[in-house]
Amino acid sequence: MATVSLQLRDIHKAFGAFQALDGVSLDVSAGELVCLLGPSGCGKTTLLRCIAGLERQDGGKIFFGDRDVSTLPPQARDYGILFQSYALFPNLTVAQNIGYGLAGNSRETIRARVAEMLELVGLKGSEQKYPGQLSGGQQQRVALARALAPAPKLLLLDEPMSALDARVREHLCGELRRLQKSLGITTVMVTHNQDEAMLMADRIAVINHGRVEQYATPQEIYRAPATPFVAEFVGQGNWLPYERDGEHARVGALNLRLHGVRPAERGRLFCRPEAVVINPSMHEDNLFSAQMREITYLGNRCRLSFELDALPGHTLLAELAPEAMPRLAAPDIWVALPPRSLQVFV
Amino acid sequence: MEQVLLGKPRAGARRMPADLADRLFIHGGQWLLLVLLILAVLLPLLAMLWRGFASEPGQGGGLTAAAELFGSANFRWLLGNSLTVSLTVAAIVVPLAYAFAYALQRTCVPAKGLWRGISLLPLLAPSILPGIALIYLFGNQGVLRHLLTDNIYGFWGIVIGEAIYTFPHALMVLVSALALADARLFDAASSMGASPWRAFRSITWPGSRQGVFAAFCLVFTLCITDFGVPVVVGGDYQVLALEAYKAVVGQQQFGRGALIGMVLLLPALFSFAVDLWLRRRQREAMSGRAQVYHPHPSRRRDLAFLVVVLLTCAALLGVFGMAVYSSLVKFWPYDLSLSLHHYAFAELPGGWQVYRNSLLLAGCTAVFGSLLTFTGAYLLEKTRQSPLTQALRLLSFVPMAVPGLVLGLGYVFFFNLPGNPLHGLYGSLTLLVACTIAHFLTTAQLTASAALRQLDGEFEAAALSLKVPLLRHFLRVTLPICLPALLDILRYLFVSAMTTVSAVIFLYSPDSLLAAIAVLNMDDAGNVGGAAAMSTLILLTSAAVSLLLAGASRGLLRRAQAWRATAGH
Numbered sequence: 036m037a038t039v040s041l042q043l044r045d046i047h048k049a050f051g052a053f054q055a056l057d058g059v060s061l062d063v064s065a066g067e068l069v070c071l072l073g074p075s076g077c078g079k080t081t082l083l084r085c086i087a088g089l090e091r092q093d094g095g096k097i098f099f100g101d102r103d104v105s106t107l108p109p110q111a112r113d114y115g116i117l118f119q120s121y122a123l124f125p126n127l128t129v130a131q132n133i134g135y136g137l138a139g140n141s142r143e144t145i146r147a148r149v150a151e152m153l154e155l156v157g158l159k160g161s162e163q164k165y166p167g168q169l170s171g172g173q174q175q176r177v178a179l180a181r182a183l184a185p186a187p188k189l190l191l192l193d194e195p196m197s198a199l200d201a202r203v204r205e206h207l208c209g210e211l212r213r214l215q216k217s218l219g220i221t222t223v224m225v226t227h228n229q230d231e232a233m234l235m236a237d238r239i240a241v242i243n244h245g246r247v248e249q250y251a252t253p254q255e256i257y258r259a260p261a262t263p264f265v266a267e268f269v270g271q272g273n274w275l276p277y278e279r280d281g282e283h284a285r286v287g288a289l290n291l292r293l294h295g296v297r298p299a300e301r302g303r304l305f306c307r308p309e310a311v312v313i314n315p316s317m318h319e320d321n322l323f324s325a326q327m328r329e330i331t332y333l334g335n336r337c338r339l340s341f342e343l344d345a346l347p348g349h350t351l352l353a354e355l356a357p358e359a360m361p362r363l364a365a366p367d368i369w370v371a372l373p374p375r376s377l378q379v380f381v
Numbered sequence: 382m383e384q385v386l387l388g389k390p391r392a393g394a395r396r397m398p399a400d401l402a403d404r405l406f407i408h409g410g411q412w413l414l415l416v417l418l419i420l421a422v423l424l425p426l427l428a429m430l431w432r433g434f435a436s437e438p439g440q441g442g443g444l445t446a447a448a449e450l451f452g453s454a455n456f457r458w459l460l461g462n463s464l465t466v467s468l469t470v471a472a473i474v475v476p477l478a479y480a481f482a483y484a485l486q487r488t489c490v491p492a493k494g495l496w497r498g499i500s501l502l503p504l505l506a507p508s509i510l511p512g513i514a515l516i517y518l519f520g521n522q523g524v525l526r527h528l529l530t531d532n533i534y535g536f537w538g539i540v541i542g543e544a545i546y547t548f549p550h551a552l553m554v555l556v557s558a559l560a561l562a563d564a565r566l567f568d569a570a571s572s573m574g575a576s577p578w579r580a581f582r583s584i585t586w587p588g589s590r591q592g593v594f595a596a597f598c599l600v601f602t603l604c605i606t607d608f609g610v611p612v613v614v615g616g617d618y619q620v621l622a623l624e625a626y627k628a629v630v631g632q633q634q635f636g637r638g639a640l641i642g643m644v645l646l647l648p649a650l651f652s653f654a655v656d657l658w659l660r661r662r663q664r665e666a667m668s669g670r671a672q673v674y675h676p677h678p679s680r681r682r683d684l685a686f687l688v689v690v691l692l693t694c695a696a697l698l699g700v701f702g703m704a705v706y707s708s709l710v711k712f713w714p715y716d717l718s719l720s721l722h723h724y725a726f727a728e729l730p731g732g733w734q735v736y737r738n739s740l741l742l743a744g745c746t747a748v749f750g751s752l753l754t755f756t757g758a759y760l761l762e763k764t765r766q767s768p769l770t771q772a773l774r775l776l777s778f779v780p781m782a783v784p785g786l787v788l789g790l791g792y793v794f795f796f797n798l799p800g801n802p803l804h805g806l807y808g809s810l811t812l813l814v815a816c817t818i819a820h821f822l823t824t825a826q827l828t829a830s831a832a833l834r835q836l837d838g839e840f841e842a843a844a845l846s847l848k849v850p851l852l853r854h855f856l857r858v859t860l861p862i863c864l865p866a867l868l869d870i871l872r873y874l875f876v877s878a879m880t881t882v883s884a885v886i887f888l889y890s891p892d893s894l895l896a897a898i899a900v901l902n903m904d905d906a907g908n909v910g911g912a913a914a915m916s917t918l919i920l921l922t923s924a925a926v927s928l929l930l931a932g933a934s935r936g937l938l939r940r941a942q943a944w945r946a947t948a949g950h
Contacts, residue, residue: 108400109845122839126504136847
């Protein structure tokens with residue numbers, strides 16, 4: 036398979052006084068899809084542009100396989116890139132756009148390759164259209180076909196879904212992922228949207244302030260965030276400041292049991308809303324009385340905000356299936372925070 | 382689907398390494414641009430400064446001569462005249478142009494395209510043409526002479542002539558200042574019960590006052606450095622620009638000319654600096670989410686502005702019509718029968734050769750100038766920023782701040798130096814082309830930059846990732862998309878070269894005499910009919926070329942409609 040692994044070693048990049056990348060190292064295996072996830076300004080796009088050679092890193096090395104491309108210009112690397120804006124050339128037809136990087140081949144080869152690529156992205160018959168005549172999703176596929184036409188070993192995606200509306204987005208995420216898997220092409224994708232990252236990535240690198248906070252599979256990122264930033268950025272969460280009390284954690288007037296960890300002197304406990312159990316049918320650990328405040332219907336689930344009686348003024352969230360709602364007529368409820376679901380951060 | 386990647390097409394065959402070609406294009410182009418700008422802009426200006434301060438005998442330069450010149454009563458009189466004329470013209474033209482621009486942009490006056498076309502007429506002819514028309518209208522033998530107590534020669538002649546000459550310049554600045562309006566602000570104002578006058582004071586005026594200032598400075602600078610109008614209708618009322626012209630052309634007093642040139646450079650530099658400062662402060666006045674303002678009809682307002690527009694256009698048409706008419710009259714005012722005998726140009730040494738020279742100059746200036754400025758703008762806008770691009774940016778801004786008169790003087794001093802290896806160019810059409818391009822460089826380049834900035838910033842990155850050489854990308858994608866802007870630049874340069882007098886008047890030789898200069902010379906020699914005929918010829922040529930290019934642009938747009946209609950994203 037004509038694909039390649041990617042290694043980043045201690046990449047640094049500063050714009051004036053602003054440190055955009057502060058020692059980023061990543062290994063992307065051949066055929067893997069990795070998402071660079073983070074808030075805007077975290078350096079993820081800069082990192083992608085360094086891989087592409089569109090920015091030159093101040094320090095650090097970049098390897099495509101065992102080839103050191105750190106100082107090579109973009110043309111000498113071997114990758115295809117899909118930009119946020121797609122950057123389709125408006126004055127060229129779809130066929131001319133896709134064939135743009137194929138100069139030097141015979142006319143017949145180009146024609147055949149363009150047809151092959153259009154078939155691949157499911158836009159057969161659109162050869163003579165102009166980008167302006169296509170929908171956003173179709174434009175994205177043309178841009179993808181153009182990036183893949185010269186058969187690069189690496190595919191870079193810069194916020195590919197941000198110009199699309201939500202409905203199209205989810206569909207195209209799945210389609211892009213299927214295509215990537217069938218081609219087996221190593222892919223790095225930048226996004227600020229955690230849903231996209233969860234949906235598509237083999238592994239996610241969560242980036243903040245130019246550093247990799249965590250590099251793991253989507254499941255690990257969600258279940259066991261490595262840092263408070265990751266916990267906060269990916270999904271919703273409850274935070275409870277605590278002080279150590281023997282093996283337990285004391286939160287206000289409450290004593291919470293933890294699972295298999297001896298906590299630091301003081302810090303914060305973290306718990307996902309869906310891990311909170313409301314009115315359990317049998318006894319659970321860390322069961323407290325609480326007052327329900329508000330219920331928000333989100334369609335497939337409900338979000339509930341409440342305050343523990345022993346911790347007034349501190350609103351917490353729980354999420355549960357709508358079927359569970361009828362049991363919650365009264366504002367007085369019982370809430371369990373299972374020890375396994377409590378994660379400790381300093 | 383896996384076999385897709387097996388039939389791998391060749392990428393980057395039969396070319397030299399794309400990287401090398403790109404570097405040659407970018408860096409070679411940038412360095413070439415730098416050399417050209419230094420030769421055509423920087424060195425001539427430095428030569429002028431040096432001339433002004435060097436005290437060679439008989440040249441009227443040097444510090445002693447400067448002290449003497451600036452201390453003399455004559456100089457103070459000239460300076461006072463120049464300032465009075467320029468301030469008066471600006472005070473008349475700017476409010477009028479504001480009202481005109483307001484009518485075009487913020488009211489529902491009918492036939493806006495027509496009024497706009499008429500208002501731009503003065504751009505198509507040399508600045509001397511209004512002066513000539515004024516002589517036929519209000520001169521000693523003018524048709525409307527009886528309306529005035531005194532003849533037109535003098536202060537008011539210059540003011541009216543300059544007002545006509547500078548009107549379209551001020552109008553263009555103000556039209557674009559009034560072009561941007563956020564409809565949401567006006568909706569908010571009217572929902573809060575603000576009167577139209579209040580809305581104007583609190584929304585329109587703050588948004589456009591920088592344009593008013595810029596227009597004021599532009600008119601002032603154009604006036605104070607122009608000598609075309611004063612030479613024709615000035616009479617005994619002398620101004621500084623004319624004095625510089627006479628010092629160099631008449632008396633060979635290069636040093637004296639340079640000193641006056643430096644004085645004339647001051648207001649231009651001052652207004653340029655202030656304008657830049659204001660512009661920096663007033664950035665982001667329009668947010669990206671603004672909604673375009675479309676005026677609602679209002680009978681009283683529209684009627685009032687229609688009157689302003691009609692009167693202005695009538696005056697312009699009257700003046701230009703008079704110039705054309707007078708060029709056709711056999712012998713003013715004794716034989717008013719029509720004939721084309723003024724168009725024989727029998728008194729000119731070369732006859733029609735002068736007109737052909739002008740066509741050649743305008744054509745070369747337009748073609749080479751537009752290619753140079755557009756490519757230059759591309760190399761500045763779409764490449765990595767470096768000290769070199771910063772230097773180029775700065776240098777290409779200089780011509781905007783330098784009046785043509787000053788640039789022309791600089792060329793005389795620099796290319797006329799005996800030791801200069803480029804001395805051979807002096808007097809040739811080649812140098813005239815170079816000077817004209819340099820003179821009008823900034824506006825052309827700004828137009829190109831504005832067009833280029835509208836293109837997706839990732840186009841070049843996409844081309845790089847596809848291993849397409851930048852030059853090929855430039856020719857295949859950038860140029861075709863920007864063709865309308867390129868035609869705009871072509872038109873601007875052609876018309877400017879056709880009508881310019883100020884810089885080239887110091888540089889021509891008998892072989893390279895130009896039509897616009899011939900107008901001045903014929904008028905000077907008392908052949909006003911011939912001058913009117915040549916002006917008319919220039920006017921018609923400029924108008925024809927403008928219409929032709931506008932038509933070509935429209936045709937191109939229509940042909941490319943398939944992709945242009947939605948090329949925004």
